[in-house]
Amino acid sequence: MTSQARGDAAGSGDRGGQPGASRRPQVLLALTGSVATIKWQEIVRGLTEAGCDVTVMATRAAAHFVAAAADGPAPARVHTDDEEWRAWERKGDPVLHIELRRRADILVFAPLSANTLAKLAHGLCDNLVTAVARAWDPARPVLACPAMNTMMWEHPHTARHLAELAALGYRVLGPVSKPLACGDVGNGAMSEPADVVAETLRLLGSGAPG
Numbered sequence: 692m693t694s695q696a697r698g699d700a701a702g703s704g705d706r707g708g709q710p711g712a713s714r715r716p717q718v719l720l721a722l723t724g725s726v727a728t729i730k731w732q733e734i735v736r737g738l739t740e741a742g743c744d745v746t747v748m749a750t751r752a753a754a755h756f757v758a759a760a761a762d763g764p765a766p767a768r769v770h771t772d773d774e775e776w777r778a779w780e781r782k783g784d785p786v787l788h789i790e791l792r793r794r795a796d797i798l799v800f801a802p803l804s805a806n807t808l809a810k811l812a813h814g815l816c817d818n819l820v821t822a823v824a825r826a827w828d829p830a831r832p833v834l835a836c837p838a839m840n841t842m843m844w845e846h847p848h849t850a851r852h853l854a855e856l857a858a859l860g861y862r863v864l865g866p867v868s869k870p871l872a873c874g875d876v877g878n879g880a881m882s883e884p885a886d887v888v889a890e891t892l893r894l895l896g897s898g899a900p901g
Contacts, residue, residue: 715742715743715744716742716743716744716796716797716895717743717744717746717794717795717796717797718738718743718744718745718746718795718796718797718799718891718895719745719746719747719748719791719792719794719795719797719798719799719823720734720735720738720745720746720747720748720767720799720801721748721749721798721799721800721801721803721807721820721823721824722747722748722749722750722753722756722757722769722801722802722820723749723750723752723753723800723802723803723804723806723807723820724750724751724752724753724755724756724804724806724807725753725756725802725803725804725838725839725881726756726838726872727801727802727838727872727880727881728749728753728756728757728760728802729756729759729760730760730801730802730881730884731747731756731757731760731801732760732762732765732766733884734799734801734884734887734888735747735766735767736766737884737885737887737888738888738891738892739766741888741892743891743892743895745766745767746767746768746770746791746794746795747767747768747769747770748769748770748771748791748819748820748823749769749770749771749820750772750804750807750818750819750820751771751772751818752804752806753804754769754771757769770787770791770819771819772818772819774787774819775787775788775819775822787819788819788822788823788826789826791819791823792823792826792827792828795831796831796832796895797831797832797833797834797891797894797895798823798824798827798831798832798833798834799833799834799836799887799891800820800833800834800835800836801834801836801881801882801884801887802836802837802838802881803835803836803837803838804837804838804839805837805839805840805843805844805846805849807820807821808835808837808839808849808852808853808856809848809852811824811835811852811855811856811859811861812851812852812853812855812856813855829859829860832860832862832894832895833859833860833861833862834861834862834864834887834890834891834894835856835861835862835863835864836863836864836865836866836881836882836887837849837853837863837865837866837879837881838865838866838879838880838881839866839879840871840873840875840879841871841875841876841877841878841879842875843879844866844877844878844879845878862890862894864882864886864887864890865880865881865882865886866878866879866880866881866882867880867881867882867883868880
């Protein structure tokens with residue numbers, strides 16, 4: 692393992708939880724396969740300006756939109772599935788999805804795609820993002836900001852999956868109704884970045900599960 696990988700994944704105990712006066716809140720932002728991922732930099736900048744440290748991870752599908760949204764220097768490094776495997780070479784090496792969970796005070800899915808929503812509802816953990824969610828401390832808040840086509844949002848599976856997230860203590864924000872990237876008009880758009888930031892800060896302040 693490289694010294695950089697060891698340093699990025701350093702940490703031997705859970706350091707998340709209620710932020711103290713001398714510690715900046717640690718936000719773990721999860722990007723999933725929705726075109727709303729192109730707004731990720733706005734969310735990161737808003738949280739950073741509010742005094743948070745933001746760590747970002749992305750599914751393979753989300754990485755496509757991260758690249759499409761590139762506009763100057765990125766405000767944060769984006770961790771990916773490939774890095775999870777590259778970072779581990781031998782017993783004793785840090786496991787990335789565990790280290791990311793240990794450092795974070797809150798987990799924010801913005802956007803949360805229909806596919807990842809279904810995975811979370813059924814407890815699947817086949818990538819970095821869902822592995823973090825499966826290993827998440829239920830005492831810490833999780834914010835889910837769905838983003839999908841209107842017909843996907845209105846599909847019966849969606850209500851069932853959201854009920855599962857509610858049972859896990861997730862806080863769901865949105866979606867909102869507006870013209871969608873696909874050309875349809877209706878409910879399914881991710882809440883505005885400013886609203887995602889505001890709700891994240893509210894949950895951090897309350898210290899309560901989502």
